Amino acid sequence: MESNANRPMIMVTNDDGIYGDGLQALVQVLVSTNRYQVFVCAPESERSACGHSVTWTHAVEVKQVKIQGATAFAVSGTPADCASLGISKILFPAVPDLVISGINKGSNCGYNIVYSGTVAGAREAFLQGLPSISLSYDYDWFGGKSTVNAFKLSAEACLPIIDAVLDEIRNRTYPRNCFLNIDLPTDILNHKGYKLTKQSKSAIRTSWKQITSEAQEGNILSTVTTDANSANIDLNATDVSQERQNSLLFKRQFVGYQVGEIDTDYYFLKEGYVTVTLLSALTHTETDCEAYFKMWLPRVTECFSSAPL
Numbered sequence: 001m002e003s004n005a006n007r008p009m010i011m012v013t014n015d016d017g018i019y020g021d022g023l024q025a026l027v028q029v030l031v032s033t034n035r036y037q038v039f040v041c042a043p044e045s046e047r048s049a050c051g052h053s054v055t056w057t058h059a060v061e062v063k064q065v066k067i068q069g070a071t072a073f074a075v076s077g078t079p080a081d082c083a084s085l086g087i088s089k090i091l092f093p094a095v096p097d098l099v100i101s102g103i104n105k106g107s108n109c110g111y112n113i114v115y116s117g118t119v120a121g122a123r124e125a126f127l128q129g130l131p132s133i134s135l136s137y138d139y140d141w142f143g144g145k146s147t148v149n150a151f152k153l154s155a156e157a158c159l160p161i162i163d164a165v166l167d168e169i170r171n172r173t174y175p176r177n178c179f180l181n182i183d184l185p186t187d188i189l190n191h192k193g194y195k196l197t198k199q200s201k202s203a204i205r206t207s208w209k210q211i212t213s214e215a216q217e218g219n220i221l222s223t224v225t226t227d228a229n230s231a232n233i234d235l236n237a238t239d240v241s242q243e244r245q246n247s248l249l250f251k252r253q254f255v256g257y258q259v260g261e262i263d264t265d266y267y268f269l270k271e272g273y274v275t276v277t278l279l280s281a282l283t284h285t286e287t288d289c290e291a292y293f294k295m296w297l298p299r300v301t302e303c304f305s306s307a308p309l
Helices: 021-032 079-086 117-127 149-170 265-270 287-306
Strands: 009-013 037-043 062-067 070-075 098-105 132-137 179-184 194-197 203-211 224-226 249-258 274-279
Touching (some): 009 021, 021 037, 021 070, 021 132, 037 079, 070 079, 079 117, 098 117, 098 149, 132 149, 149 274, 194 265
Parallel strands (some): 009 037, 009 098, 098 132, 194 274
Antiparallel strands (some): 062 070, 203 224, 203 249
16 A cells, blocks of 8 residues: 555535435545545535535534544535635645546536535635536436445546546646546446537526415425426415514426537436536636627617717
8 A cells, every 4th residue: 555645635525415325425435445545525414515615604513423544524615616726735744636526416517616615615716726527427316226336336447547537647647627437327337338529508497386385394285396487387286374474485497408509418418428527617608698798789889878868
């Protein structure tokens, strides 16, 4: 076994919480190789879909927890907080060579990348100039095809990429103007290989359901479901208790998945590939939008600057 001085340092974070199955499996696999120093700085509880939010106005609480083979801290903040704190040299002896965020319970393709706390953990490290990877497993929530063991298989499937990235970092040939977003297919044991993809416009479709205060306790008396195609909301449709007359409750619910163009991350993921998508912190607009607003802005400024007050 290599000494710590010769082993690269990997810091792991996530958004499912430090006790999430995906993170625990990833750390277990990394530790079992005896090739890395493994450190963990992750949220103390579930922080999914928090995007790139950060804690700004108050302190975060940090507690050391036991994870075999790793030095680990649970943080009361967001994934971006955890990544920032973990690379600051406050908790750990050095800046990590690589930051890995995940493995998320659910894919992060297309527009869902915007909401993802998992991707935000990797993006925060990238913003600080460190190589980073976000990992997400396309967990089968309804079909019963996914098991906890799938996270271990997913971690093992990522080892060739992790080793290759660390080798490039060691040789100082790894590009620093992007980070990697990797999605692993549901049938990870029989995946079709690794595919370099681009971000799609796929997105989860949701609607809102009006609930009563009793629904919050698990005793749903009545609900109203609304989406873009439904009629106006009937605010009297639920038996809202007297004290809730001025406090209506709505809960988001899953409707379906809007599939974007083919030959992109979501398309190849569903085809059974491990998808590798290059991301950056910058948003690149569509060419036709740039052309439109290049003509639009001068007309607007001329019109309003010449209009009488």
